[in-house]
Each structure stands twice: as structure tokens, then as C-alpha cells.
Amino acid sequence: MKRFLLVAITFFAAASVNAQSCTPGANFADSVYGAWPDTTTNFPPGAAGVPYSTDLNFKVPTEVTPEVAGSDPTAMAFIGSPIQDFTVTGVTGLPSGFNYGCSVSSCTYTGGSNGCANLYGTGTTTGTYPLVINIDATILIDVPFVGPQPVTQATSFNGYKLVLGTAGVVEELIQPFSVHPNPASTKITLNGLSKNLNITSIVLTNMEGKVIRTVQPGAAKSMDIDVSAFGNGIYFVNITHDLGKETIKFVKE
Secondary structure, three states: OOOHHHHHHHHOOOOOOOOOOOOOOHHHOOOOOEEEOOOOOOOOOEEOOOOEEEEEEEEOOOEOOHHHHOOOHHHHOOOOOEEEEEEEEEEEOOOOOEEEEEOOOOOEEEOOOEEEEEEEEOOOOOEEEEEEEEEEEEEEEEEOOOEEEEEEEEEEEEEEEEEEEOHHHHHHHOOOOEEEOOOEOOEEEEEOOOHHHOOOEEEEEEOOOOEEEEEOOOOOOEEEEEOOOOOOEEEEEEEEEOOEEEEEEEEEO
16 A cells, blocks of 8 residues: 555545535445555446446545655655645546546545545547546645644646456456466466457566566466566566556566
């Protein structure tokens, strides 16, 4: 849980007068902070030409923690400071025909509050749509001899995506690509492959992005890949198909 928490908290805080409503899930109220689903699980895939609707629940953190700040140097400077609120200033990347709405009319969520939002629409063009969220985060900074003062910091986050495919492709995407075992010592098994996805390449890279191995896609839904000659470390399986590119991380030990 790093910067995706901020992404999840703020992604749905932009309102639309036509937005569908949602009610925050009571089962998330006792959480410290977080978002459900997160950017690893992501949103369920949709089909072009078919109405789509999904909810996201979240709990806003009460202060900036190392997990919330992640590697953002600006956010790290505010660790320990109370969070007053988040306000979305713009979201880019949604397919044409989609919109989103927050569960409060102000589209501003205070620190420690629960919320939810609905993503809905009917898209016509298949593809993978990465989402970029621009927000203003207001943090209370303790100023000597003055007291807590609000400071608003503009920033942007990514991590969520929406995949639109044909009915057959969406059925396959419900079972996402996966690698096991992970960590691996001699071989990995890549699952979730399908001819419906029209996979054009499978490339294994290291942490520096160097291509270690290229694998020819086959007709089976899974394949074994020998990694016994790989040095210990972190590697990535990059799968390119009709709707974009998926990346899976695995550890060789």
C-alpha cells in the first residue's frame, strides 16, 4: 500500500450531475485507510457497447504516513501532518461515453472519512484506458507561533485502468494473467493466455528493462518458461495483446 491509496481515495471525488449514486460500505468503516478494489485488483473489465457500472469504496487517511507518501519527495516532507481534505481537479483517460461521480456533492473528502463512487457508461471503442487523476490535497502544517495552517499541494496519480473488449475477450480477462510459483527457482507457469486476446508477444525483462527472453505465444491457455539460468532478482513478464499490454512481476531465487 503506497501511492495507490491516494489514487483510490481521490479517483472518484469528481462529481457529475448525472452520476449514479452509491452508498459507502459499512464493512470498510473500521479500516484505518485504504481502497477497495486497489490498483492491483483494479476494475472489472467491460465490453464495448454494453452498459457498465462499478463501485469503489475508500477510507481517507487522517495523516500523511510513509505508506501514503510512497516515493513522492513532496509528500514525504509532510509525513506526520494531518490531512484536511482531498479535492479532485481533473481525471483524464476515461473512454468516450464514460463518467464518474462521488458520493458527496462537494466532491471533497475530509481526512478520516468513508466514501464511495460509481464509474459508469457505455464505451464503443475497445482498448486499455490508463487513468490519470489530478488532485489538490490540503494538509495542515504546524507553523511555529502561529499553529496549524492549511497548505494545498497539487499532484497527480495513476495506477487504475479500465479495459474494454469484445464479449469473448472480457470473458477471458475475468481470469487475469498470473505467474506461479512466485518466487520461482527453475521455471514459471504463465496462466490466463487465450487466443481471443490475440497475444502478439511475450517478453521477459529485468529490473533495468533489458530483454532477457522472448517467448513465442502458443494456443494453450498456460505455458511453462525455463528461468533456471536467470540470476536471482526481480523480473517482469510483458504480454502484448489486442487491448494493450499487461506486466506481471516475479522473483527468481
